[in-house]
Structures are given as C-alpha cells and as structure tokens.
Amino acid sequence: MKIKTLVLLTALLSLNTIADEIASKEPTSANQASITKIALNNADAAQLSTLKGIGTKKAQAIILYREQIGQFSSLDDLLNVKGIGKKILLDNQSRLIL
Numbered sequence: 001m002k003i004k005t006l007v008l009l010t011a012l013l014s015l016n017t018i019a020d021e022i023a024s025k026e027p028t029s030a031n032q033a034s035i036t037k038i039a040l041n042n043a044d045a046a047q048l049s050t051l052k053g054i055g056t057k058k059a060q061a062i063i064l065y066r067e068q069i070g071q072f073s074s075l076d077d078l079l080n081v082k083g084i085g086k087k088i089l090l091d092n093q094s095r096l097i098l
Helices: 002-025 029-033 056-069 075-080 086-095
Strands: none
Touching: 056 075, 075 086
C-alpha cells in the first residue's frame, strides 16, 4: 500500500511540475503588453535592429528605402527592401506599425 501511495504522489507531483512549466512558457497579456512596437516609418537603425532577422545593414536598407521611395503605406511594402523576405516580415509583423 505504501509503494502505491508513493508512486501516486510522485506521479501527481510530476504532472504538477509539468503543468507549471507549460503555464510559465505561455504568453500572458502582461508579457504581450511589454512588447515594444516599432514604427516602420519613423524608427531609427537601432530600433529596427531589435527586430528578428534585422541587423545593422538591413536596418540601414529600410531607412534608405524610406528616403528614396517614401514612407511605407503597408507592412507588405517592407518586402520591397533588398534582403527582407516573407519570413522576416511574418516573424516581426506583430511588432510593426506604420
């Protein structure tokens, strides 16, 4: 009887630990609120470089595009910048605003 109880307690503790780990990895509204939005038409190179897949050169290419072509009218216009593909756009879409 003691072994069964011990096994049951161990299993319950393991499930509780797993549930806690899963819950801690799920985004909460507090975590989502702390995500900084980047204004594509106004951001400087340092701000743009915080985006996933955007380094210094791509940030400069975005700024150069704005200077030569004009402001972005939609987030999809970012695909017109050399070196920016669909994956980079999708990875950062939730952080970008015009």
